[in-house]
Amino acid sequence: MVPHLITSLTGPINELEQRVLESMPAIERWFRLEWMEHTPPFYCSVDLRNAGFKLAPVDTNLFPNGFNNLTPQMLPLAVQAAMAAIEKICPEAKNLLLIPDSHTHNSFYLSSVQRLVDVFTQAGLNVRLGTLDAAVKQPQKVTLPEGGELLLEPLQRSRGRLGLKNFDPCTILLNDDLDGGVPKVLDGLYEQYLLPPLHAGWTLRRKSNHLRSYEELAKKFAKLLGMDPWLINPMYALCGDVDFDDSAGLDCVRSHVDTLLGKIKRKYKEYGINERPFVVVKPDAGSSGRGILTVRDAKELDAIGHATARAGSDMADMPPAGAVIIQEGVPTYERMNDAVAEPVVYMIDRYVVGGFYRVHAERGIDENLSAPGSAFVPLAFAESSQLPRRGERPGASAPNRFYMYGVIARLGMVAASYELEATDPEAEVYA
């Protein structure tokens, strides 16, 4: 079950797929060497966009949810990867404290948390849930939609450690992206492993750092495969101080939008792509799908200063004041029953453990699909067909497509690893 891809545009992506397959041992070795020098994030999910002519990660989530969307067939892979992850971090561990997102209460999210509990229990840990919600003073049962329940317990903080009543974990696994800031209770936990680290949260994280790392890696990787890095890397620029409300910093945005659109146009011409280029303007910080503008012409930004002109237009949802990213837009040309589809790949430790298609019936090919109304169709990554089949016609084989997705998603994961190293506030600097 591979979503349909508009065939007229599959030329370059099929070439990429073929090159990725042919280079499989070299690619896997390349990843092995990267992981000798760098530490993979404990877990992550990467949203990809397949434009037919290029394939790129558009979001690398270090606090992934949606584990409930993986098919049961994928679970053994997740458990095996979790075992490998634990073994490296804290092999003697008995207990794992999992801290879910305290702002998300929908039942899909709770099912994802349940899935994580399952995975880490089966990997051999006693897993309990601690809540960041300070209002919770007593253990609280939450009923799951598919039956069963989760027990959320109040956190207990001592000097250097965090735990629950009668529960002292070796590792604390965070599933809250800290969009609202770092809770005091998580500060200064020097005696335990807090994963991902605090600076992976959106309080400190910036998309531009990730994009910089990804660009560097895309170039290295493209060199390995002897191809144009643009095929896997969306171009981008950064504007430091922008406030759309009072038109501050708009010149920077306008000029980068213009330059970027020009560059994309030249690339499209080079590859014979008959598309109208677009860029995406979005906040440098924050994980939400809001404040994202799709721009096809720098002139569209002129309306920005006029609240009345903005109302009801594409410009109604503007990035908040702060730094913004101007990024080459990558349309997604995968379709499932006529709805736009975007693959999402899940990783634990260095391993791809599954994935699914995010499908949104009401959104366009150039819009963000991570928004209310999206539906999920599990991708059969771990089925018999998962393993790539060399020798099959490019574009015709689901396993080969998925293998390519897994490779590009892992490239995003390596970039996250570089990014976290570069932004670690406690890293020692060797000059």
Add this chain to the structure above:
Amino acid sequence: MVPHLITSLTGPINELEQRVLESMPAIERWFRLEWMEHTPPFYCSVDLRNAGFKLAPVDTNLFPNGFNNLTPQMLPLAVQAAMAAIEKICPEAKNLLLIPDSHTHNSFYLSSVQRLVDVFTQAGLNVRLGTLDAAVKQPQKVTLPEGGELLLEPLQRSRGRLGLKNFDPCTILLNDDLDGGVPKVLDGLYEQYLLPPLHAGWTLRRKSNHLRSYEELAKKFAKLLGMDPWLINPMYALCGDVDFDDSAGLDCVRSHVDTLLGKIKRKYKEYGINERPFVVVKPDAGSSGRGILTVRDAKELDAIGHATARAGSDMADMPPAGAVIIQEGVPTYERMNDAVAEPVVYMIDRYVVGGFYRVHAERGIDENLSAPGSAFVPLAFAESSQLPRRGERPGASAPNRFYMYGVIARLGMVAASYELEATDPEAEVYA
């Protein structure tokens, strides 16, 4: 799809299953701690016997074949485990030299070799096959039954290294159990990783060393679970110099058979098992299924000295001269369509990657099933149902049964690790 188990005998095994499930995090941690101190064999398969009242490994194969019997669903797990294995041994490796068994030419075996090539290719290595058959001077194509072909190449030996023409591997993976001795070409490869090591081959390996390690581990493990180690450990004894042909050493065998049968009788009484005990007498060395005697009474051995009495009887196939093991017989009470079935579990590195049932329609519950005429039914280890489900009725759930099998098989693997450490001829001895 779990083979039917004779229900009247499932009491103790259900209790074991329940205890194993309840102790899952403790068990997984126990394995983690073992692997902190010990190195798992690169790969292995373990034959188990489920008697309903006890469960035990009966063969730990360090040169496993039969990978072709694993279902395609299990392959991603095998690839992931292979990636973990390579990463630890030789992360910079580009090339893997696989040396198949030079004495086995049947097409099932070739399919197993093909499967290994697939797994390690997908894990990111260039895999080529070198043959120990010195008669092969030119690369030789071998056609596979399901289509495709393998290329067997002559080995090229230099001073400290082994390779093929234009192929210098970092790791050499041996799939020949060296039953016929260590070929000179494999001696003194100090610059490469030869896995498993030479002393894992049957030239040097002895079952008694393995059983000693397993017994030690079964005791530790049983203590962890608070149970009788006998439930997972067949008792055994060793006789050093036995030659059935001239009746040498028969007194030792007779006396151990007698003692062991008495011990088993007492255990059966303790657990209310209405069975006639039996022991198995087999050579201490060698991997073949031959030379195995099933004995229910020490008197049966009296016929041994008389060639005429032996002919046509159960005693026709005697162990060759040398040391013999006298081991508690574990009947297998699993049935598939009325044929006796025996689970076989496959592991790569520390991970269970799959398994299947070995079924033999013409053999009895107390006989060795690893013999011509056996059929294989893949165990659905990697299907959605693989992961254990806590809370299900013991004995009723295939995934729970399989989890228990995976645990006992891994216990056999840890024993192999102890065994290889204890018998390493190049180990430094710290007094």
